[in-house]
Amino acid sequence: MAVPSVHELILRRRSGRAIASDPVDRGTIETMLEAARWAPSSGNAQPWRFVVVDEQPALQEARNALKPGNKTWAASAPILLIICANPADDYDVNGQQLYLFDSGLAVQNLLLQGIHLGLVVHPMAGWDEDAMRQAIALPLPYRIMCVVAAGYPAPITVLSEELQKRETAVRSRKELAEIRYFNRWSS
Ligand SMILES: Cc1cc2nc3c(=O)[nH]c(=O)nc-3n(C[C@H](O)[C@H](O)[C@H](O)COP(=O)(O)O)c2cc1C
Numbered sequence: 001m002a003v004p005s006v007h008e009l010i011l012r013r014r015s016g017r018a019i020a021s022d023p024v025d026r027g028t029i030e031t032m033l034e035a036a037r038w039a040p041s042s043g044n045a046q047p048w049r050f051v052v053v054d055e056q057p058a059l060q061e062a063r064n065a066l067k068p069g070n071k072t073w074a075a076s077a078p079i080l081l082i083i084c085a086n087p088a089d090d091y092d093v094n095g096q097q098l099y100l101f102d103s104g105l106a107v108q109n110l111l112l113q114g115i116h117l118g119l120v121v122h123p124m125a126g127w128d129e130d131a132m133r134q135a136i137a138l139p140l141p142y143r144i145m146c147v148v149a150a151g152y153p154a155p156i157t158v159l160s161e162e163l164q165k166r167e168t169a170v171r172s173r174k175e176l177a178e179i180r181y182f183n184r185w186s187s
Helices: 008-012 026-037 058-064 068-074 098-116 129-135 161-168
Strands: 048-053 079-085 120-124 143-151
Touching (some): 008 098, 026 048, 026 098, 048 058, 048 098, 058 068, 058 079, 058 129, 068 120, 068 143, 098 143
Antiparallel strands (some): 079 143, 120 143
């Protein structure tokens, strides 16, 4: 029997950096958030919250809160999506802090839906915590899990030469044989 292939949307998803500053309407963003909210979560705890940053002055403040390496390309994005979660919404089983895991599942749904809608969507961990919290007026005990830059694709030439090289570099993953075991772990 032929081995089934991976869904093309999963293969097509990538973290692009060439993002046009053209606006993205809120309906499109809400569809991404709909996809995110249908993610599975431990105990159906749904620890995630989403802050859509698409208007000034919050947008500029959030852009300023990005680490310099991200600012160079992500500052053109018309939308920054800030995925937050409350550690108290954790439905934990073995001390794994599953609210972090749950949030990741929601972000992946969001990313895939964004790609499906023709957007560039790029998850980031590089931000200044205090500045980003202040930009979106995030109350405690919420924590920022991820910031996703989103927008329509721009020509790659909007990027610096160095980033163009990264953008066109061959994407790589560990071979399955390196990361997969059957039945028992083996070294
Ligand atoms: C949690 C997380 C944090 C990331 N942080 C950054 C970041 O701060 N800046 C950046 O350019 N890319 C960031 N990335 C993107 C990764 O570099 C990217 O997913 C990885 O290189 C694989 O490339 P691909 O997404 O195009 O398949 C992040 C991705 C994840 C999942």
